[in-house]
Amino acid sequence: MYPLIRLLTTLRKAKKAPKISVDAVSENSFHCMPWDLDLFMEMNNGRVLTLCDLGRFTLSIQSGLADVLKREKWGLVVAGSTIRYRKRVRMFDKVTMYTQVAAIDERWVYIKQSMWVKGEPASSVLLRTAVTQLMGSHV
Numbered sequence: 001m002y003p004l005i006r007l008l009t010t011l012r013k014a015k016k017a018p019k020i021s022v023d024a025v026s027e028n029s030f031h032c033m034p035w036d037l038d039l040f041m042e043m044n045n046g047r048v049l050t051l052c053d054l055g056r057f058t059l060s061i062q063s064g065l066a067d068v069l070k071r072e073k074w075g076l077v078v079a080g081s082t083i084r085y086r087k088r089v090r091m092f093d094k095v096t097m098y099t100q101v102a103a104i105d106e107r108w109v110y111i112k113q114s115m116w117v118k119g120e121p122a123s124s125v126l127l128r129t130a131v132t133q134l135m136g137s138h139v
Contacts, residue, residue, distance in 0.1 A: 003050065006030065010054045014061035026059035028097045032089050043089035049081070052113050052125055055099035059111075073134045079108065080128040087122040089115065095122065102126065 010028065020026065030051070038044040060066040060076065069076060089095060095115050102112040107130065114124040 001035065003035075003047075003054075006051075007054060007057075010058060011061070014058040017058070017062050019064065020059075020062045022059075022063040022065055023101050024063070026055065026062055026099045028055050028058050028099070030095055030097075032091055032093045032095060034091055036089075037091055041091065045083075045085065048083070048085075048089075048115065048123055049125070051095075051097065051115075052099075052127075055097045055113050056111060056127075056129075059099045059101075069131070075132045075134050076109075077130055077132050078127050079130050081125055083123060083125045085123050087117060087120055089117055089122050093117045 013028075032043050036043050036047045036051075056076070057066070060069065065076075068074070095117055097113060097115050099111065099113045101109060103110040109129045109131070111127045111129055112124070113127070115122045
């Protein structure tokens, strides 16, 4: 199930947080909850990527990118991802996620994200994203 409560909480916090530049590091913190776990009692790998979505939402809101995307009727899609799992995230662990634009070229926006538990890296993701025009909008 999609973490709707976490999404709403993340959006509320991001709107109240100080504005940052698009290349700054955005930070989110949360706890691993029972519904984030798989049968091995660690955070499900799919949940890791879902929570990374929330980190990108925070970065886009804090940097003002979300306003531009909305105004221009653009979307931000993930075209590819590479993930490395380093440490298990267990129930009730406090997780701090860092999100930052790593690079931009003529076609792609590369975003790096990492999750940390007790000062140690738990996972890291490099995403290749693109800005797309939403259906029904005209340039």
